[in-house]
Amino acid sequence: MIGFIGAGSIGGAVITGLVKNGFNADEIIVKGGSSNRTKLLCEQLGFQMVKKIKQLEDTDVIFIAVGASAIDGVLKELKEIASDKLVVAFTGSASVANLKKILGSVKVAHAIPNTPVKVGAGFTGITYSEDFTDEDKKKIGSILGYTGQLVEVPENQLGILGTVAGCSPAFLDVFIEALSDAGVKHGLDRKLAYEAAIGMAIGASKLAKQSELNVSALKDEVTSPGGSTIRGVAALEEYGFRNAVIKAVDAAED
Ligand SMILES: NC(=O)C1=CN([C@@H]2O[C@H](COP(=O)(O)OP(=O)(O)OC[C@H]3O[C@@H](n4cnc5c(N)ncnc54)[C@H](OP(=O)(O)O)[C@@H]3O)[C@@H](O)[C@H]2O)C=CC1
Numbered sequence: 001m002i003g004f005i006g007a008g009s010i011g012g013a014v015i016t017g018l019v020k021n022g023f024n025a026d027e028i029i030v031k032g033g034s035s036n037r038t039k040l041l042c043e044q045l046g047f048q049m050v051k052k053i054k055q056l057e058d059t060d061v062i063f064i065a066v067g068a069s070a071i072d073g074v075l076k077e078l079k080e081i082a083s084d085k086l087v088v089a090f091t092g093s094a095s096v097a098n099l100k101k102i103l104g105s106v107k108v109a110h111a112i113p114n115t116p117v118k119v120g121a122g123f124t125g126i127t128y129s130e131d132f133t134d135e136d137k138k139k140i141g142s143i144l145g146y147t148g149q150l151v152e153v154p155e156n157q158l159g160i161l162g163t164v165a166g167c168s169p170a171f172l173d174v175f176i177e178a179l180s181d182a183g184v185k186h187g188l189d190r191k192l193a194y195e196a197a198i199g200m201a202i203g204a205s206k207l208a209k210q211s212e213l214n215v216s217a218l219k220d221e222v223t224s225p226g227g228s229t230i231r232g233v234a235a236l237e238e239y240g241f242r243n244a245v246i247k248a249v250d251a252a253e254d
């Protein structure tokens with residue numbers, strides 16, 4: 001059995017990704033917050049919902065998906081039942097040291113998933129406490145593997161990995177929205193503009209993943225000499241697109 005504390009944007013996305021990609025909902029117990037978000041998700045997915053952290057006693061892995069303001073209270077309650085469990089916190093501001101400070105000898109990990117976990121196409125960075133065994137890591141991998149890629153990194157890289165993969169779905173959404181706006185400005189129907197921009201993002205990403213070439217060579221393949229694309233690329237550079245992306249990552253990191 002696995003447990004979740006918090007089923008908001010990221011907790012809900014991970015739970016959805018698990019169930020929609022074949023993880024048995026009967027093996028998931030969720031303790032939600034004070035709104036009816038968890039109840040609504042429960043009605044869709046069919047996991048077990050509980051009101052108290054103590055009721056997660058029969059689980060062997062617990063994922064914490066509450067925000068910074070709630071995590072200390074959650075950890076203090078969790079300590080009562082967590083001694084033999086693996087605890088993975090998604091809370092952005094958490095750290096292995098801070099989790100250990102409250103949970104003591106409990107094996108803990110800090111992970112930053114991204115919202116595409118919801119469709120099994122996530123990218124999650126994770127740092128384990130030193131006492132995690134290879135078998136423990138395999139267990140976490142066998143669960144989060146349902147939601148996409150899981151990559152172990154040293155904790156000093158987790159923040160930036162979490163920004164590049166975790167915050168950036170929002171950056172890409174802004175790009176897709178802007179591209180659609182441009183299409184509409186030039187006369188495309190809104191729905192078709194979104195379909196084209198989203199279809200392009202999926203296709204270009206798939207090509208980038210499967211190709212032997214790096215992305216700058218893929219860009220070279222689109223930019224015919226004297227053609228329209230290179231003019232567009234030049235305009236992107238003129239308006240500071242590359243620097244805007246770097247500054248967005250700087251701002252998220254800060
Ligand atoms: N959103 C994202 O893409 C990502 C977020 N994160 C991190 O995950 C954390 C949560 O973010 P996000 O999911 O976006 O935030 P949300 O506000 O969407 O979700 C947090 C959830 O925690 C629940 N909650 C609060 N207190 C408790 C409690 N005591 N017991 C059980 N549930 C509780 C709330 O329930 P209710 O609403 O019912 O009150 C809420 O649904 C943040 O620290 C964020 O940095 C990490 C990676 C990606």
Ligand SMILES: O=C(O)[C@@H]1CCC=N1
Pocket residue numbers: 092112162163166167
């Ligand atoms: O904005 C946030 O707090 C989280 C961290 C990674 C993605 N979203």
